[in-house]
Amino acid sequence: MSKSVPSRRVALFVTCLVDLMRPRIGFAAIRALEAAGCEVIVPEGQTCCGQPALNSGDRDHAAALARRTIEVLEGYDHIVIPSGSCAGTIRCHYPEILADDAHWLPRAQAVAERTWEIMAFLDEVCGWRPEAARCEGHATYHDSCSGLRELGVKAQPRRLLKAVEGLTLTPLAGEETCCGFGGTFCVKYPAISNAIVAEKAAAIAATGAGLLLAGDLGCLMNMAGKLHRDGSKVRAFHAIELIAGMGDGPAIGEDA
Amino acid sequence: MTGFKTRADAALADPVLKLAVERTAGTAEAKRALAVEAFPDFERARDRAAAIKDHVITHLGHYLERFEANAIAAGAQVHWARTADEACRIVIGICKAAGARTVARSKSMLGEEIGLPHALAEAGIGRIETDLAEHIIQLADERPSHIIWPAMHKTREQVSALFRAKHRAPHEEESIAAMAESARRELRSRMLGADVGISGANFLIADTGAVCTVTNEGNAELSLVPPRVHVVTAGIEKIVPSMGHAIPLLRLLARSATGAALTQYTTFYTGPKRPGDRDGPEEMHIVLVDNGRTAMREEGLAEMLRCIRCGACMNHCVVFRQIGGHAYGGTYPGPMGAVLTPALDGLERSRDLPHACTLNGKCQEVCPVRIPLPTLLRGWRERSWREGLEPVSARWGVGLWASIARRPRLYRVVAALAAGSLRLLGNRGWIARLPLGGGWTRHRDMPRPEGRTFMAQYRKEKRR
Numbered sequence: 001m002s003k004s005v006p007s008r009r010v011a012l013f014v015t016c017l018v019d020l021m022r023p024r025i026g027f028a029a030i031r032a033l034e035a036a037g038c039e040v041i042v043p044e045g046q047t048c049c050g051q052p053a054l055n056s057g058d059r060d061h062a063a064a065l066a067r068r069t070i071e072v073l074e075g076y077d078h079i080v081i082p083s084g085s086c087a088g089t090i091r092c093h094y095p096e097i098l099a100d101d102a103h104w105l106p107r108a109q110a111v112a113e114r115t116w117e118i119m120a121f122l123d124e125v126c127g128w129r130p131e132a133a134r135c136e137g138h139a140t141y142h143d144s145c146s147g148l149r150e151l152g153v154k155a156q157p158r159r160l161l162k163a164v165e166g167l168t169l170t171p172l173a174g175e176e177t178c179c180g181f182g183g184t185f186c187v188k189y190p191a192i193s194n195a196i197v198a199e200k201a202a203a204i205a206a207t208g209a210g211l212l213l214a215g216d217l218g219c220l221m222n223m224a225g226k227l228h229r230d231g232s233k234v235r236a237f238h239a240i241e242l243i244a245g246m247g248d249g250p251a252i253g254e255d256a
Numbered sequence: 257m258t259g260f261k262t263r264a265d266a267a268l269a270d271p272v273l274k275l276a277v278e279r280t281a282g283t284a285e286a287k288r289a290l291a292v293e294a295f296p297d298f299e300r301a302r303d304r305a306a307a308i309k310d311h312v313i314t315h316l317g318h319y320l321e322r323f324e325a326n327a328i329a330a331g332a333q334v335h336w337a338r339t340a341d342e343a344c345r346i347v348i349g350i351c352k353a354a355g356a357r358t359v360a361r362s363k364s365m366l367g368e369e370i371g372l373p374h375a376l377a378e379a380g381i382g383r384i385e386t387d388l389a390e391h392i393i394q395l396a397d398e399r400p401s402h403i404i405w406p407a408m409h410k411t412r413e414q415v416s417a418l419f420r421a422k423h424r425a426p427h428e429e430e431s432i433a434a435m436a437e438s439a440r441r442e443l444r445s446r447m448l449g450a451d452v453g454i455s456g457a458n459f460l461i462a463d464t465g466a467v468c469t470v471t472n473e474g475n476a477e478l479s480l481v482p483p484r485v486h487v488v489t490a491g492i493e494k495i496v497p498s499m500g501h502a503i504p505l506l507r508l509l510a511r512s513a514t515g516a517a518l519t520q521y522t523t524f525y526t527g528p529k530r531p532g533d534r535d536g537p538e539e540m541h542i543v544l545v546d547n548g549r550t551a552m553r554e555e556g557l558a559e560m561l562r563c564i565r566c567g568a569c570m571n572h573c574v575v576f577r578q579i580g581g582h583a584y585g586g587t588y589p590g591p592m593g594a595v596l597t598p599a600l601d602g603l604e605r606s607r608d609l610p611h612a613c614t615l616n617g618k619c620q621e622v623c624p625v626r627i628p629l630p631t632l633l634r635g636w637r638e639r640s641w642r643e644g645l646e647p648v649s650a651r652w653g654v655g656l657w658a659s660i661a662r663r664p665r666l667y668r669v670v671a672a673l674a675a676g677s678l679r680l681l682g683n684r685g686w687i688a689r690l691p692l693g694g695g696w697t698r699h700r701d702m703p704r705p706e707g708r709t710f711m712a713q714y715r716k717e718k719r720r
Contacts, residue, residue: 014710016661020671020678021703023710042714047661053654055615057637057646061658068662096631145616178574182614184650187695189261189612191268194699195578196614225700228686253685253703 008126010038011076013069015086016048017217022252025217028244029082029118035244036128038078045072051089055183059097066094067104070111078125079115082240083216084147085183087117092150117147118240119215123156129163135247136166139211140204141239143176144219157215160243167242170207174200181222197226205232211251212236224252260608263583276411277580280402281571287515288568288622295511305508306626308501309562312462312493313553319462319495320544326465330527332540337370343489343545344375347454350487350541351381356451359487360479362469363387364456365403365565366491366545369587369600372454384446386475388439395422401581403588404513404567409580444478453480453537457490458509458564459502460542466526467542468502470509470519477523486528486537492544493561499524505564508624512566552599556635560595562625569619569629575612584609591619591629598636607645610636668711675705 010033014026026042033040050065069090073079081087094108122128141161147153161169180186180196187193200223204212212227212234214220224236235251250256267273292298312319324334337343351359359376361367361383376383385394389407393400395418400406407415412432419435420426423442427434455476459468467488469476480486496502510516529536552560570576570590581589586597586606594609610633619629640646660670681687682704690697707713 016671019710020675021705023706023708023713026710026714042711045664047664047667048657050658050661053658055634055637056650056654057634057639057641058651058654058658059638059641061654065658065661145614145618149617149621176618178614178616178618180574180614182616185611185614187693188650189264190695190698191261191265192575192578192612193614195268196574197700221703222700225686225696225702228701228703229699250685250706253701255685256706 007037007039009077010040010121011073011079012040012042013046013049013073013079013081013086013090014042015081015083015217017221018082021221022217022238024241024246024249025082025238028238028241028246029080031246032118032122032128032130032240032244033080035130036122036126038126041076043072049086049089051086052183054089054093054097063097063101066097066108070094070104070107073111073115074107077114078121079111080118080121081115082118082238083218084117084144084151084153085216085218087115088146088150091115117151117153117215119157119160119243120147120151120153122243123159130160130243130245131163133163133243133245133247134165135242137211137247138168138170138209139213139242140170140172140207140209141175142172142179142200142204142212142214142219142223144214144216145176145178147215148176153215157213157239157243161213161239164242164247167247170209172207173203179219179223181219183218186222193222194226197222201226201230201232204234210234213239213242215239220252228253260583260585260606260612263585264579264612267579267583272411272414273409273580274578276409276414277577279411280405280408281577284514284567284571288512288571289515291511291515291517301504301508302624302626305505305564305624306562308496308505309493309564309625310558312495312497313558313561316492316495316550316553319497320492323460323462323465323495324544326463327527327542328465330465331530332465332527332542335541335543337543337545337547340370340545340547343370343543343547344372346543347372347487347489348375348379348381350485351376351379351452354452354485354539356381356485358382358384358446358450359452359454360384360386360447360450360483361390362453362455362471362476362479363390363406364454364489365400365587366456366489367454368400369491370489370545370547372489384443384450384479386443386447386479387471388436388473388475391439391443392418395419399582400587401589402567402570403565409582447475447479448482450479450483452485452487453483454487454489455480457488457494459505460490460495460544461499461502461524462495463498464524464526466499466524468506468522468524470506470522472514472520474521477521480525481535481537484537485539485541486525488525488540488542489545490542492546492549493563509564509566512568512622512624548599557595557599557632559627560592560599560632562627563592563596564625565592566624568622568624569627572618572622574614574616574618591633592627595629595632595636603636603640603643604645607636607640610634610640668709671709672712675707675709678705679707
């Protein structure tokens with residue numbers, strides 16, 4: 001940890017969903033990373049990691065997107081992503097997708113080894129804790145599946161959130177149970193997805209918390225969208241927003 | 257047959273089904289968690305179990321031949337069946353040669369897989385299902401909805417009504433004990449009068465030629481020992497080298513399935529009745545069934561052959577918990593069924609199954625033999641894509657998305673347009689109805705984009 005170099009050069013991969021739907025998460029990520037002493041670079045050529053193609057079975061397009069994302073993300077000390085599922089795609093699946101390609105496999109592995117989910121990175125690599133973050137509120141936290149099971153993201157966000165002043169965290173019953181998003185699953189099998197997220201929304205409501213936090217925007221949009229349709233007043237944020245001290249901003253679905 | 261979505265919709269609309277599934281799977285989930293916690297080193301046990309299965313699957317031919325030789329030495333007759341039809345023909349042939357009018361069957365998913373109940377009916381042979389849940393299924397003329405609890409889809413209230421309608425001397429008192437007694441009255445005398453007993457196998461022990469069954473009701477023992485002939489149908493992947501290898505798998509099987517340390521009855525059958533034995537069948541036949549397993553091993557599904565049929569993957573599956581087992585439409589439901597059914601029934605008929613999964617990974621997390629179920633499901637999705645089975649809309653959608661995502665400049669323009677137009681659809685932060693996005697907005701609202709894309713905002717900020 002006691003490196004003499006001034007800072008870590010970190011490439012931020014914001015993800016296509018954050019880029020389109022909620023740029024605040026990207027800015028919160030930059031703020032937290034800089035507070036943790038990182039030099040943050042947002043590589044120009046980044047788009048989508050290719051997960052929709054991978055999970056649809058379109059391996060050729062998944063490989064094409066993997067190759068170009070590797071080109072964009074090579075050469076940094078670390079690649080940090082505010083999403084467990086996109087980080088999981090790069091870290092766990094790029095080497096699988098390119099396993100038969102002697103030229104690309106080592107490059108995929110090199111990028112994979114340096115890729116981190118943001119909260120795991122801040123906690124494990126930087127050993128950082130938020131110092132000036134405040135957010136008066138009562139929150140509950142949902143563990144998104146890919147981050148949890150592919151990357152072992154579980155304790156890190158809780159450790160970081162504990163340092164947010166004024167925030168209390170109530171455990172969510174079934175916090176490790178999938179919310180029913182599943183990428184394209186939620187639009188391919190909407191009725192099943194709805195039944196799953198309806199139970200999740202009920203579990204969230206039962207905590208009595210006013211805030212819902214998680215580490216993946218897809219899951220958050222699914223749960224927040226269901227809660228809003230149900231008339232719930234629960235407000236949803238990406239956990240990094242609170243960790244970066246941006247919990248006073250608009251929640252998902254609130255106009256700025 | 258109706259499609260998967262129709263069946264799933266029907267299941268979702270059935271609150272009694274949901275109650276029934278939740279009662280059993282919920283209890284199983286809680287009890288398994290306790291059993292795993294109490295186990296000294298569950299993760300190492302899983303590693304060992306997976307290694308045992310991988311070893312035998314790699315050396316399947318070797319261990320099957322050893323099993324055959326040892327089973328024959330113990331006095332059993334061994335038959336080989338390449339397909340489901342061949343397996344049924346062999347079993348029916350044995351029954352006919354024995355002059356059987358009725359057979360007692362001890363629950364076997366392989367029997368369901370090869371269509372044995374149907375084959376027996378066609379041959380005019382009476383079938384007595386001796387497992388309590390299979391008995392319920394037989395009375396209701398249904399198919400199993402779970403590999404451990406075939407009647408999981410029924411509540412005890414529904415079972416009570418069924419027994420009252422069908423049993424000769426049904427229970428009077430409304431209690432589970434009285435219902436079990438009613439089934440016992442109905443079954444026992446008929447079981448003991450059966451000419452042939454048919455079972456599956458949980459394990460085949462190569463170095464002794466023994467067949468192992470596990471039950472909680474003792475029905476296997478009662479239906480296999482008294483009849484003159486015992487027929488075993490077993491998938492070839494059930495083989496283990498020795499008793500010493502079966503035990504660690506048994507320890508994981510019961511805990512993963514029900515949370516119990518061991519099943520009530522664990523029996524090893526080695527050959528038929530020997531001279532001097534007080535009871536036992538005069539003939540023992542073992543039908544070793546391939547039915548696509550060798551092909552699975554060659555076609556990238558070798559890991560699926562580790563499966564010991566505990567049902568933990570389905571008990572913990574968010575999709576199974578919503579739709580139950582029948583909606584899957586195959587012999588095996590849940591995550592393991594979504595991998596097996598395309599192999600057994602053809603991908604074209606079952607392409608929905610590998611897709612009707614959120615890839616959340618819970619099944620892999622609980623699998624006692626570490627089957628990478630999400631990876632195998634993705635494998636089927638890839639094959640479906642390659643073989644052109646995916647709908648044109650999906651192919652176009654993903655293809656278009658990918659070709660835009662490969663061109664960052666174009667991507668920025670498209671993302672900016674998307675952000676702008678989505679904002680127009682929203683009302684105070686939320687979109688209630690999304691053109692082409694009905695799958696989402698039928699059930700939930702869509703937050704509208706915050707404003708300009710991240711990349712646009714970031715560039716502007718950097719220029720400042």
